[in-house]
Amino acid sequence: MKSGTADVDVVVVGAGFGGLAMLYRLRESGYSIQGVEVGDGVGGTWFWNRYPGARVDVQSVEYSLSLSREVQDEWTWTELMAPQEELERYVNFVADRLDLRRNIKFNTQVTAMTWDEASATWLVETAQGDQWRARFVVTAVGCLSAPLEPAIEGLHSFAGVSLYTNRFPKEGFDFTGKRTAIIGTGSSGVQATPVVARQAEHLYVFQRSAAYTMPAGNRPWRPGEFEALRADYDAIRAVQFASPLGAARFGAVAIGDFRTPPPKILETPREERFARLERDGWLAATAFAWADAAIDIEANRAAQELYAEMIRREVKDPETAAALVPHYPMGCKRPIIDIGYFETFNRDNVTLVDLRKGAIRRVTPEGIETEQGFFPLDVIVYATGFDAMTGALNRIDIRGRDGALMRETWLAEGPRTYLGLMVAGFPNLFTITGPGSPSVLTNMVSSIEQHSQWIVDCLDHLREARRRTIEAEPQAQEDWVAHVATLAEGGVRVHESCTSWYLGANVPGKVRVYMPYAGGLNVYRDRCDEIAKAGYAGFTLA
Numbered sequence: 400m401k402s403g404t405a406d407v408d409v410v411v412v413g414a415g416f417g418g419l420a421m422l423y424r425l426r427e428s429g430y431s432i433q434g435v436e437v438g439d440g441v442g443g444t445w446f447w448n449r450y451p452g453a454r455v456d457v458q459s460v461e462y463s464l465s466l467s468r469e470v471q472d473e474w475t476w477t478e479l480m481a482p483q484e485e486l487e488r489y490v491n492f493v494a495d496r497l498d499l500r501r502n503i504k505f506n507t508q509v510t511a512m513t514w515d516e517a518s519a520t521w522l523v524e525t526a527q528g529d530q531w532r533a534r535f536v537v538t539a540v541g542c543l544s545a546p547l548e549p550a551i552e553g554l555h556s557f558a559g560v561s562l563y564t565n566r567f568p569k570e571g572f573d574f575t576g577k578r579t580a581i582i583g584t585g586s587s588g589v590q591a592t593p594v595v596a597r598q599a600e601h602l603y604v605f606q607r608s609a610a611y612t613m614p615a616g617n618r619p620w621r622p623g624e625f626e627a628l629r630a631d632y633d634a635i636r637a638v639q640f641a642s643p644l645g646a647a648r649f650g651a652v653a654i655g656d657f658r659t660p661p662p663k664i665l666e667t668p669r670e671e672r673f674a675r676l677e678r679d680g681w682l683a684a685t686a687f688a689w690a691d692a693a694i695d696i697e698a699n700r701a702a703q704e705l706y707a708e709m710i711r712r713e714v715k716d717p718e719t720a721a722a723l724v725p726h727y728p729m730g731c732k733r734p735i736i737d738i739g740y741f742e743t744f745n746r747d748n749v750t751l752v753d754l755r756k757g758a759i760r761r762v763t764p765e766g767i768e769t770e771q772g773f774f775p776l777d778v779i780v781y782a783t784g785f786d787a788m789t790g791a792l793n794r795i796d797i798r799g800r801d802g803a804l805m806r807e808t809w810l811a812e813g814p815r816t817y818l819g820l821m822v823a824g825f826p827n828l829f830t831i832t833g834p835g836s837p838s839v840l841t842n843m844v845s846s847i848e849q850h851s852q853w854i855v856d857c858l859d860h861l862r863e864a865r866r867r868t869i870e871a872e873p874q875a876q877e878d879w880v881a882h883v884a885t886l887a888e889g890g891v892r893v894h895e896s897c898t899s900w901y902l903g904a905n906v907p908g909k910v911r912v913y914m915p916y917a918g919g920l921n922v923y924r925d926r927c928d929e930i931a932k933a934g935y936a937g938f939t940l941a
């Protein structure tokens with residue numbers, strides 16, 4: 400398959416779950432491969448986000464690769480939802496067991512990819528001076544991998560220790576005796592808070608928007624439980640891949656439990672709503688629990704009332720409890736599951752700093768100055784998020800046909816893809832879990848497996864059909880972008896008061912576009928398969 404000028408059939412950018420799955424499948428199908436990874440190890444998300452408390456929110460038996468029987472049969476998960484250390488060990492096991500390391504160049508940052516029309520190859524260049532000519536490129540750069548530095552004045556002037564959850568030191572950090580701040584209460588801040596609170600002399604949690612979070616229900620396996628699950632993997636995978644979320648469970652809860660029965664909250668008398676709260680606890684206080692809560696803003700507010708009640712039951716200080724109640728619609732941002740988050744605010748050494756009562760003015764060498772006073776600190780932990788879904792791709796100079804720079808369009812109009820897999824004008828470039836695919840709305844590993852399989856099948860088809868290139872047709876792309884937008888319409892996810900990273904609303908100046916495909920992974924997979932079956936409808940093969 401190698402053309403005269405190509406060094407390699409496929410360059411794969413990134414060595415997290417996506418990169419490893421892709422490299423393995425490509426090598427199995429006989430392609431020459433080159434992996435490139437900026438870190439010095441495999442793992443992607445689980446390599447960088449090693450902050451205290453980091454843990455997956457999908458059950459590990461589902462948040463794991465099915466592509467190798469050996470990997471599946473030989474790995475033992477120790478608890479329901481694995482912590483970062485275990486996930487990093489797992490990804491390393493995968494790389495070793497499938498012998499993928501020899502195909503990856505580590506400590507290497509891809510800075511540019513340029514399409515050459517004459518040779519129909521991509522020139523891939525790195526900050527370290529490497530150059531590869533490849534017939535195809537697959538980006539597996541992650542949806543939440545481009546760290547966002549908050550625009551806080553004086554951030555770099557702090558004389559103490561500044562830490563970032565998404566680039567946490569490998570050797571860890573001992574917070575003992577330290578006056579510590581965590582800025583940010585998304586998934587990362589919420590997970591880190593209880594663990595840091597147990598160590599720090601005092602922990603100040605700087606909250607701009609309160610979190611919708613509920614107990615994860617994580618636990619170690621009961622005797623024999625994991626062995627039984629492992630023996631039943633075929634059935635587990637079948638259910639997992641047939642589900643819209645690419646997982647049969649969210650946290651400890653079977654997705655079905657969220658759905659049965661789904662009455663409308665606005666048609667449920669108030670006392671019955673609270674009776675359900677008594678029966679189902681936090682589950683009754685989610686947008687999943689009521690048929691109308693994710694669509695109707697009034698229904699959403701009614702569900703929020705239940706959520707506020709649950710917080711009041713957990714948090715002793717009424718003022719803190721009130722401040723922990725979110726002011727934006729439930730379900731607009733990614734739901735969070737935690738281990739002991741609300742109880743943490745009952746500790747004497749923890750203070751919630753509600754930034755709605757006075758914003759951060761600046762960071763000084765000694766601490767954080769706010770409109771509500773000064774906080775002297777030894778450590779600041781930034782849990783302030785990512786330029787999600789497009790950030791990692793936009794940071795690479797990707798030039799397609801006629802020298803067109805991909806980010807130029809994406810920054811101006813939002814991301815434009817066909818199936819979240821390819822971009823018109825950028826032949827032979829595939830984007831694993833790209834914008835416009837279900838990705839972040841699903842179990843990422845399920846989406847990664849689906850994409851990597853579809854891509855290798857596509858390359859096999861090109862090989863058999865003796866075609867050099869495949870490219871998304873502009874009209875198919877426009878139709879897909881419109882379809883993705885339609886699927887998101889009307890619900891709380893795109894409500895004007897929603898400022899989620901799904902919409903790019905956490906990045907100043909980013910175009911407000913709902914980026915993931917919201918139709919469910921099962922429906923999406925069928926669509927992708929139909930398109931392939933129809934001879935790659937909407938793609939030009941040449």
Ligand code: NAP
Nearest residue numbers: 454455456549583584585586587588607608733782783784
């Ligand atoms: P995030 O959800 O974007 O949260 C960032 C937090 O920082 C928000 O509370 C944000 O407030 C706050 N913030 C940002 N800039 C600020 C500023 N200048 N001043 C004060 N506060 C500021 O980021 P994340 O927590 O890293 O999570 C991102 C995503 O990664 C999650 O949604 C999830 O998909 C994934 N993740 C998953 C897990 C898991 O599954 N276990 C764990 C971690 C992350 P505003 O909301 O007001 O902007």
